Amino acid sequence: MTDYIIRRLLLFIPMAIGIVVVTFCLLLLIPGDPASVLLGQEATPEGIAALRRTLGLDDPWYVRLGGYFLNLLQGDMGRSIFQNAPVSEIIFDRLGATIELATVALVLAVAVGVTLGVLAANRQGGIIDTFTMLLAQIGISMPVYWLALLLMLAFAVHLGWLPAIGRGEPLPTALAMALTGNPAPLVDSLSHILLPAASLALNSAAIISRLVRTSMLEVLREDFVRTAAAKGIRRGPVIWRHALRNALLPVVSVIGLRFGALLGGAILTETIFAWPGLGQLTISAISQRDIPLIQGIVLTFALIYATVTLLVDLLYAAVDPRIRLR
Amino acid sequence: MKTKLWTGVAAAALLAAGAHGAAAQDSLTIGADVDAGTLDPRLARDTTAYRVANLISAGLVHLTPNLEAVPDLAESWETPDDTTVVFTLREGLTFSDGSPLTAEDVIYTFETILDESFNAPQRGLFTPIESLEAVDDRTVQFNLSAPYAPLFSYLDIGIVPSDYDGDMALEPVGAGPMVLDSWTRGSELVLTASDSYWAGAPEVDTLVVRVVGDNSARAQAFEAGDLDVIQSPLSPNDIQRFAADEAVGSEILAGLGVTYLNFNTTDPLLQDPRMRQALAMLVDQETIVNQIYEGVDQVANSIILPSSWAYDEAVQQPTFDMEGAMAMLDDLGWTDSDGDGIRDRDGTPLAIEIATHSEDPNRVQSVEFLQAMFQSAGIDASVRITDWPSFSSGYVQQGEHQVALLGWLRITDPDRLVYGQLTTGGGLNWGGYSNPEVDRLLEAGRTALDQDARADAYRRAATIIAEELPYYIISYQGYQLFYDPEALGEVEASPRGGFRGLIGMPG
Numbered sequence A: 001m002t003d004y005i006i007r008r009l010l011l012f013i014p015m016a017i018g019i020v021v022v023t024f025c026l027l028l029l030i031p032g033d034p035a036s037v038l039l040g041q042e043a044t045p046e047g048i049a050a051l052r053r054t055l056g057l058d059d060p061w062y063v064r065l066g067g068y069f070l071n072l073l074q075g076d077m078g079r080s081i082f083q084n085a086p087v088s089e090i091i092f093d094r095l096g097a098t099i100e101l102a103t104v105a106l107v108l109a110v111a112v113g114v115t116l117g118v119l120a121a122n123r124q125g126g127i128i129d130t131f132t133m134l135l136a137q138i139g140i141s142m143p144v145y146w147l148a149l150l151l152m153l154a155f156a157v158h159l160g161w162l163p164a165i166g167r168g169e170p171l172p173t174a175l176a177m178a179l180t181g182n183p184a185p186l187v188d189s190l191s192h193i194l195l196p197a198a199s200l201a202l203n204s205a206a207i208i209s210r211l212v213r214t215s216m217l218e219v220l221r222e223d224f225v226r227t228a229a230a231k232g233i234r235r236g237p238v239i240w241r242h243a244l245r246n247a248l249l250p251v252v253s254v255i256g257l258r259f260g261a262l263l264g265g266a267i268l269t270e271t272i273f274a275w276p277g278l279g280q281l282t283i284s285a286i287s288q289r290d291i292p293l294i295q296g297i298v299l300t301f302a303l304i305y306a307t308v309t310l311l312v313d314l315l316y317a318a319v320d321p322r323i324r325l326r
Numbered sequence B: 001m002k003t004k005l006w007t008g009v010a011a012a013a014l015l016a017a018g019a020h021g022a023a024a025q026d027s028l029t030i031g032a033d034v035d036a037g038t039l040d041p042r043l044a045r046d047t048t049a050y051r052v053a054n055l056i057s058a059g060l061v062h063l064t065p066n067l068e069a070v071p072d073l074a075e076s077w078e079t080p081d082d083t084t085v086v087f088t089l090r091e092g093l094t095f096s097d098g099s100p101l102t103a104e105d106v107i108y109t110f111e112t113i114l115d116e117s118f119n120a121p122q123r124g125l126f127t128p129i130e131s132l133e134a135v136d137d138r139t140v141q142f143n144l145s146a147p148y149a150p151l152f153s154y155l156d157i158g159i160v161p162s163d164y165d166g167d168m169a170l171e172p173v174g175a176g177p178m179v180l181d182s183w184t185r186g187s188e189l190v191l192t193a194s195d196s197y198w199a200g201a202p203e204v205d206t207l208v209v210r211v212v213g214d215n216s217a218r219a220q221a222f223e224a225g226d227l228d229v230i231q232s233p234l235s236p237n238d239i240q241r242f243a244a245d246e247a248v249g250s251e252i253l254a255g256l257g258v259t260y261l262n263f264n265t266t267d268p269l270l271q272d273p274r275m276r277q278a279l280a281m282l283v284d285q286e287t288i289v290n291q292i293y294e295g296v297d298q299v300a301n302s303i304i305l306p307s308s309w310a311y312d313e314a315v316q317q318p319t320f321d322m323e324g325a326m327a328m329l330d331d332l333g334w335t336d337s338d339g340d341g342i343r344d345r346d347g348t349p350l351a352i353e354i355a356t357h358s359e360d361p362n363r364v365q366s367v368e369f370l371q372a373m374f375q376s377a378g379i380d381a382s383v384r385i386t387d388w389p390s391f392s393s394g395y396v397q398q399g400e401h402q403v404a405l406l407g408w409l410r411i412t413d414p415d416r417l418v419y420g421q422l423t424t425g426g427g428l429n430w431g432g433y434s435n436p437e438v439d440r441l442l443e444a445g446r447t448a449l450d451q452d453a454r455a456d457a458y459r460r461a462a463t464i465i466a467e468e469l470p471y472y473i474i475s476y477q478g479y480q481l482f483y484d485p486e487a488l489g490e491v492e493a494s495p496r497g498g499f500r501g502l503i504g505m506p507g
Helices: A002-029 A034-039 A046-057 A061-073 A089-120 A127-141 A145-157 A171-179 A184-220 A225-229 A235-273 A278-288 A289-321 B003-016 B046-057 B103-114 B215-223 B238-243 B272-282 B285-292 B322-330 B361-376 B388-392 B415-422 B436-447 B451-468
Strands: B027-032 B061-063 B067-071 B075-080 B084-089 B129-136 B139-144 B178-184 B188-193 B206-211 B229-231 B251-263 B352-359 B379-388 B404-410 B471-483
Touching: A002 A061, A002 A289, A002 B003, A034 A046, A034 A278, A034 B388, A089 A184, A089 A235, A089 A278, A089 A289, A145 A184, A145 A235, A145 B215, A171 A184, A184 A235, A225 A235, A235 A278, A235 A289, A235 B215, A235 B238, A278 B388, B027 B046, B027 B215, B027 B361, B046 B178, B046 B188, B046 B206, B067 B075, B084 B103, B103 B129, B103 B139, B178 B322, B215 B229, B238 B251, B238 B471, B251 B272, B272 B322, B272 B451, B272 B471, B285 B361, B285 B471, B352 B361, B361 B379, B361 B404, B379 B388, B379 B436, B388 B404, B404 B415, B415 B436, B415 B451, B436 B451
Parallel strands: B027 B206, B027 B229, B352 B379, B352 B404
Antiparallel strands: B061 B067, B075 B084, B084 B139, B129 B139, B178 B188, B188 B206, B229 B471, B251 B404, B251 B471
């Protein structure tokens, strides 16, 4: 088990190298350079040329890539061209907000998706089933930015129940304050996160509910379910305890993949709800061609994703005793 | 607007307590479309940076909404000859950290801007400054290499301290009406009233500038009461809705920007001014302005803005005339000889690429509309849409375009839209336009100190440009500001979008 984890962690290294090289090449291919963005539309060609030299953009690609790797080996992700601060610091400042949003969205998606999926499978073709499948269809086909604007229009503008933009205290801080008898920040934080998390979660909830439904329908036809029913166990426990545990296996593996999708979706959601996370940062870094920052963000996203996939694989083994990690 | 009731209560309480002041609320939240890149006024390059830096720092002069230069840190000035300007600073000026502001700081500010390695984006506007001298602590002399009339329109740039140890970009110190309290990159800037500004503290104690990148989301956040003020850029349908809403305070002014077509005059197809005239006649300005932009902009007739003293409505670019355009294309030898619906000459079909950037859906729509008009005139028109950096620095600025649709902003003086852009070899002359007569007139417009002489030079240059069309100006951009009247007191909107008129100071 420990060997397995170490081996998986070592695999991060070639993956990181690959990610850096691919991002670097993509950035070489897209036109537009940070020097001219930095100097604005009224810049002179001489000014741009001078700044390109200062930023080292005129060096050959292998010098730039090699230099980046050398720094990376020393734990240095470089400095942001625009914010004039270390990339690692900028990313670290915003990482919490994105992880918080993605985690809350994932919890929402799993809770809603699994519940609806099980209820739908329980009576195939029934009202709940039809409703769930309709909802899933909408959830899969609705673009996240559109849904986000609709939710904002309904709950912030017309009903006025929730704030439209921004973030409260970080959830862990707010939770700690609530435990010491001050629940106001927690209420504020939750009211801020609800809309972005819900718009981010819908797509994943839809996919998970369909998956759970299919998987449940299969399991419910198995012999051991019939045996359990024949032994006189009531329908509820049969479904939730016996069938669901077996039906959850494919769901666990998809949750890891969904986390990646949530990080991607966060880019749009954060921009709309002015959520101060990595997604918002990604958009501005790309539009400014802030090369070190883009590299750093992509690398961070990749590492988060790889870590989550590893955790999911470990969880897989825990849920299904038949699986041995080697 | 949920917050209205509460701000109303607060206002009543303030009145009851005998509180003075035009602002109904001592804290104000403004929505911005981008975060400031830096807060160093010398390096500002985005609207939020300009606007916030203009609160933290103050310049020698302040530009009124009519773009008149009035004294700010400078109490007065005189011009002993055409190439010398002497400013006298107010007495007892200090920066927000308490250190005195003297002539040395003014000299330091402009010397760093002029220093090439400092990379100030507006450096080009100040290059006619040859040298600066401190006559005494409160007197500074600008020596110009040639008479330079537009100078005053640019002197509102903030003065920075010469001996400041901190990072001006992140922890700025200035002599303006507000000081920076906190800055969460990408999401919000918090400013508080300064007690060191010469004209006294503003009426608003706390100003929050909140970044909401998406135009629709920003409009909705305003509607939900999370923002007290929003301004351009906004989508046309939100503008229509707020302008019609009586509960919303609105200021709709002519802006300081244009949307235009940049013709590459070095392109073999577009070298001939008659070809550019034919294409210009295919631009249906009315439809673009009234349908695509829903009337928030204004149909343009020349390269001079209507708000400028140099404006003359007699200067007239070609207007929409499909038949005239077709006749001109026929005259130029472009006819559909093989009957495939595309004009050709010597066996080459007439193909033209129209480009713009993807960030602005209205520009994309305009370009697609132009494509359709070009096609119905028998031109094989294609469209090229990429993101802003690819479009601007990777394409138009390299002179690789044929016809590009884009804009210029902050045209506080006619010089700013023409000198670098249309003089031979000018740094911003991406379309390679060259006409010695225009060069001469634009030089005259910049160096004549008498405003009538300047206006005359610009009118004559604009007339030639309207005929030769290196630029075809589609529209004069409008500027819109919407606010919650219960959260704000007196509002003095400026087409530059500055924040001073929102915090109870002259706009």
